[in-house]
Amino acid sequence: MKKNFLIYLLLSFFLLTMGGCGTTNKEAQQNADGQKLNVVVSFDAIRAITEAVGGDHVNVQNIIPSGSEPHNFEPTAQNLATLQNAKLFIYNGFSLEQSWLDKSLSTVSDKIDKKELTVVEASKGATPLQLDEKADNGTSLPDPHIWLSIEGGELEAENIKNALIQVDPANKDDYEKNYQNLKNDMDQLKQEYAAKFANSKRKDFVTGHAAFGYLARDFGLQQNSVSDALLSGEPSAKKLKELTDYCKENHVTTIFVEDMVSPKVSETLANEVNAKAVKIYTLEDIPDGMDYIAVLKYDLDKIYESLN
Ligand SMILES: [Zn+2]
Known part of the structure; x- marks a missing residue:
């Protein structure tokens, strides 16, 4: 009787431990698989392109909240707090964020130095239109609205795709596929409206x-x-x-x-x-x-x- 009880106890313990281990492993696996890449972007247009390319793999937050006018924006400490958990920060460039960018990135310089946060300029490589407006030092300013151009938007999408692959290479194929789908849609829009506007x-x-x-x-x-x-x-x-x-x-x-x-x-x-x-x-x-x-x-x- 005593021996049976001991066997029962041992068996119970063994089963419990097995069950426990099994569940824990499974949960850990699900978390690892389901964890999204935390991306912070400066404002809505960059969020929209990042979501199109990133699909289900990204969790995107704005520094400039939706509904706030981005040209004369000054981020609060709360706006910048989003950078603390980000792996990737994407901004437009062409002077849109220049009043706050350097100061804001200095709050996470240790993360950038340790390569825990990658910073990417979406418009990099595009040719800017120069505005009549001048900067305080007299130099001419680029027009920031490159995301409203189809070619410009495609270039930004490609830069964003490359950044996502760099930070999250495991999902490279999906980022490539999403980018290609977006580019195809944009190419089609460009073709359709070039013909329409030519006859306007x-x-x-x-x-x-x-x-x-x-x-x-x-x-x-x-x-x-x-x-x-x-x-x-x-x-x-x-x-x-x-x-x-x-x-x-x-x-x-x-x-x-x-x-x-x-x-x-x-x-x-x-x-x-x-x-x-x-x-x-x-x-x-x-x-x-x-x-x-x-x-x-x-x-x-x-x-x-x-x-x-
Ligand atoms: Zn504008």
Whole structure:
């Protein structure tokens, strides 16, 4: 009896330990497999491209929260805290983040030195459009809105793909596949709209701020805007008068309205020149439920409609 009990105890202990070990191993395995790569990006457009390329493997957070205007942004300590758990930080470049970038990266310099955090400039290798606006030291500034160009967006997607592979080589095949799918979709958009815009009656459009310089260049169009590319100040009365006269003289039928850039001014202008006010997205704040391709296609569609 005593012996049987001992065997029972031993057996129970053995089974429990086995069961315990089995479960623990399985859970550990699932965590390792299911763990997403923590990526921090500067703002919505870079998030949208990173999510398209990263797919299920990435967990993406913004420094500049959705709904905040990115041109004159100053991050808080809370915004920057996201960098502490990140393996990869991706910013646009072309001066968009320059007012806060160096200072912010200095808060995680030890992580960067130890190669625990990789920092990537998405626009690296692109040719910038130079703006009329000058920096404080008198040098000319690049137009940051490269993500609204199809070629520019493809280049950013490729840089982001390479960065993801560098930091997370185990999922290389998926990143390559996602990037190729995105590129195919973008190539198709480019082809479709190049043909459409070539046959458009007019080639000019009016928007909230001059964010569409690259897009206009790609398709041989001309943008006019209420505010300049860098939103460096409120539009002057003189500028608004010129724009109103331009719209009347050229029979502009659509004024594009951006959520974050003086939407009231654009709507008033539309009223005054008897034009339709139509929403457009600069991807600086992406509407819920839309991804990168969906927004690009929406914009191209609306611009095309306005030209015919
Ligand atoms: Zn902008």
